[in-house]
Amino acid sequence: MPTSPQFYRVLTQLCYWPLLVLVTLWHSLPSSEPASLPTSLSLLFWVLPLLFPLTGLVRGKPYTHAWANFILMLYFLHALTTLWTHPDERVWAALELLFAVGAFIGATGFARYKGRELGLGLKKLKDQD
Template sequence: MPRQPRFYRVLTQLCYWPLLLFVVLWHTLLQDPDSVSLPLPLALLFWVLPLLFPLPGLVKGKAYTHAWFNFILMFYFLHALTTLYTHPSEFWLALVELLLTSGAFVGATGYARYQGRAQGLGLKKQRQD
């Protein structure tokens, strides 16, 4: 894998924007009408709002935002895995969500790691006396 922060930033962007659009489309147009459990406004609030929290930091390229963005991505990762198992009718939708989430996770992790090092950020090692 490359050790350039730019590669990981591009990977994050290439997966984040389609993921955001895909989540909106899934819960508005693509969802099986028989599996609807929440009213549309509540579903959009629940599924889209968490993806909007890191938006300013992701656009600005902040390493710290990329790092904590992974915690939000785990919500979508688990949703995709659960849907793959429990809703065979939405298999392809869940697979797309899983791939986009995984790509964003790898990109955000790599960017936070290498950009953080380039900026001199990181955990300080404790002195051993």
């Protein structure tokens, strides 16, 4: 695997932006389920969390890349659940899973290697004494 922070930053961007577009399109389409949420509420619930780390991801901040993974796990779990329970939405869910996993790997790699490059990180207990 590459150890260049730039590789992981590009991977994050190549997966994060399509995930944002996919989620927006998917949840703005009318649903065939009779008890579905209103479109505006569905968009608020699914798109808003992706907007929280947006500034830090664009600016290339390692800390933001690290905590954005917690948000990406929501979409990972949603995709897995949808793949299992909604056969008619499997294409959407498979794309969501692909983009969420790619963004997760990219954000993790960028946070790790850029953090090392900047000298950030947790001090080991034996180094504190």
